[in-house]
Amino acid sequence: MDDDSSAGIVRELRAWIAGTTPGSRLPSTRELAAAHGAGPVTVQKALRTLVAQGLVETRPGVGTFVRSIRSVHTADYTWQTAALGQARGPRPPTSxxxxxxxxxxxxxxxxxxxxxLLPERLVRAALARAARSDVTFERAPSAGLPQLRSWFAAELAAQASPQVAAPTARDVLILPGSQIGLGSVFRSIAGPAGVLLIESPTYWGAIRAAAQVGTSLVPITTGPDGPDLVALDRAFSETGARGFYAQPTFANPTGVHWSTSHARAVLDIVRDHGAFLIEDDWAHDFGITADAVPVAAHDDGGHVVYLRSLTKSVSPAIRVAAVVARGPLLERLHAEVQAQSMYVSGVLQAAALDVVTQPAxxxxxxxxxxxxxxxxxxxxxxxxxxxxxxxxxxxxxxxxxxxxxxxxxxxxxxxxxxxxxxxxxxxxxxxxxxxxxxxxxxxxxxxxxxxxxxxxxxxxxxxxxxxxx
Incomplete structure (x- = not known):
């Protein structure tokens, strides 16, 4: 009965509001209860409904009033057309x-x-611990928390060939997600008007990152085993490209996984041309019938630039990734990343590190x-x-x-x-x-x-x- 009584009060008050002027005061709760033979709780429920509908407003200690109707006008943004001028390149579509x-x-x-499919319990506990720690109020180092940089380096070093000098924390930069890392790497290696080779098909975000930087892409056909080696070698010779972007492990979208021999063959071609392999290890944690063995684990000459993200495997809310590079390129990348993001949230870094170092x-x-x-x-x-x-x-x-x-x-x-x-x-x-x-x-x-x-x-x-x- 309370719901029916409340609805009846709402109908009657709506009719009364339609015939009165904005700012008019409604009868008190006691008066409405007496007029409708209802209890105060029922009247309060009716008033909350009218408030939610935007018809009345309550003023604590004063009463309830018919809400004033605000005039609505159409904003004029035409001035921005002249202020912005000619569009700078095509507008990137939304994926x-x-x-x-x-x-x-x-x-x-x-x-x-x-x-x-996410480690929800680990993430919640890690964020709670990070929120209670000092990182909540500190600016993180621009290259990233030393402990997290060490973790990324150690993970890659554990898969390195015995004859290869393993990466260290000094070779790692922490990024606010791998997408910004792609743009930074493309800009640092090729830059505007430069050329990069890229698998086809490949990750749409890499295509977009190159477009934003102004780098031209030359597609290399990829098959079930990986990129066409003859086409890759020829494209390096013909274009003078400075690098090759690829996803050797469970490529997006094809799922292609390079064999060790194919990975070594690609790396040999890259070395012969004095170029870089930009290895995007996006699916490192998503092995099903095979394990991720990064090409970077076979390189100590600085030819492989290695990108590794935790965003998809830990949580979309924890945008933490890393790039591993060596030599002068690392300094250039550090300057690029620092100019764009200054540093990555210490809370997110601490939470990510907490999750991936738990036995669970x-x-x-x-x-x-x-x-x-x-x-x-x-x-x-x-x-x-x-x-x-x-x-x-x-x-x-x-x-x-x-x-x-x-x-x-x-x-x-x-x-x-x-x-x-x-x-x-x-x-x-x-x-x-x-x-x-x-x-x-x-x-x-x-x-x-x-x-x-x-x-x-x-x-x-x-x-x-x-x-x-």
């Missing part, structure tokens, strides 16, 4: 992989793992491997059943994604729209190509939410594809 969606859709587009971190990674495998196989089965036209030519040994090729002539924008109307969000593959796409592709994330819905998502996707004839 479909970063799109935020509601929880009532089936999401296969994201580049991040689902929350249930290794246990978490072992369990993660099993979960990723189950999810990968579940999505593979769903695609084979419901979207047989989608060819997955490589079952990834790690990472978060499947790279599926669709029939030539598939209208990808239409497919994305039709799939969304059926409640499924996908990432079309064109943005992973630094030049013209070589086919119609989808990148499908098997680490996203609700794997039990993979079959339903694949069925909807299959229907959307079939609708194209």
């Amino acid at each position: 479909s992989a970063l799109r935020s969606v509601s929880s009532d859709v089936l999401a296969l587009h994201s580049g991040y793992p689902d929350r249930e 971190w290794r246990a978490h990674l072992r369990g993660l491997r099993q979960q990723l495998r189950a999810r990968r196989d579940l999505l593979l089965d769903a695609l084979a059943t419901h979207v047989p036209a989608a060819e997955v030519n490589l079952i990834p040994a790690g990472g978060l994604n499947l790279w599926a090729r669709l029939p030539d002539g598939t209208d990808l924008p239409r497919l994305a729209r039709d799939a969304e109307q059926r409640g499924v969000i996908i990432a079309t593959g064109d943005e992973w190509f630094p030049s013209e796409p070589t086919g119609r592709h989808l990148r499908l994330n098997f680490a996203g939410p609700d794997p039990s819905a993979f079959a339903a998502a694949a069925a909807a996707l299959g229907d959307a594809l079939a609708a194209q004839g």
Whole structure:
């Protein structure tokens, strides 16, 4: 009865408000209760409803009043057109992989793992401890906390060849996420009007970072074993490029994992041309049937610039990454990073270090491997059943994604729209190509939410594809 009485009071007061003027005082709670034969709690509930609807406002100790209607006008920002002048280059598009969606859709587009795949208990405890420590009120060193730099160096050194001088903390810079690191590395090695070689397809964020820096990209075809070695050697000779950007371990989007022999062959070509290999080890913690062995572990001549992020494997809220480099390049990178971000939050660094040095971190990674495998196989089965036209030519040994090729002539924008109307969000593959796409592709994330819905998502996707004839 209280809910019905409250709704009745709201209706009557709304009618009264419509016929009065802004600023008019409403009867007191006691008066309203007596007039409607209701209790004070019911009247207060009705008043809270009117406040939430923006019709009245309460003034403690004074009363409740009809809210004044503020005049609304359209802001004029036309002056900015002249002030900004000509646009400086094309506006970078928003990646479909970063799109935020509601929880009532089936999401296969994201580049991040689902929350249930993260070490939530470790992260919460680490942030609580960091908040109680002195780093909460201190400026972190511009190169990063020494303990965290040592951890990154030791992790890489543990995989280094016996004949290779292992990296040390002095070779490590801490970054606020790897994206800013990509821009800094590209600018330091090639700079505006410079040339870099890059795998094709490859991570869309690297393509965007190069565009923002003004560096030209020359695509190198990559296959199931890695980049075409002959094409790589020829491109270095023909372009004079200063570096080659690649993801040797569980590449995004293809899932390609270089063998040790292929990695050594690439490194030999890079050395022969006096260039750099920019190794983006984004999926280091996401092995399924293989382990990450960085190419940087085989290099002590400063040819490999190694990027390693904890953002995806620890928490999207902890944007902490590192770059490992040697020689004069390291000094140039330090100046670049310092100019852009000054330093990385000490709280985030301390929390990240806390998580990865807990014994439970290794246990978490072992369990993660099993979960990723189950999810990968579940999505593979769903695609084979419901979207047989989608060819997955490589079952990834790690990472978060499947790279599926669709029939030539598939209208990808239409497919994305039709799939969304059926409640499924996908990432079309064109943005992973630094030049013209070589086919119609989808990148499908098997680490996203609700794997039990993979079959339903694949069925909807299959229907959307079939609708194209």
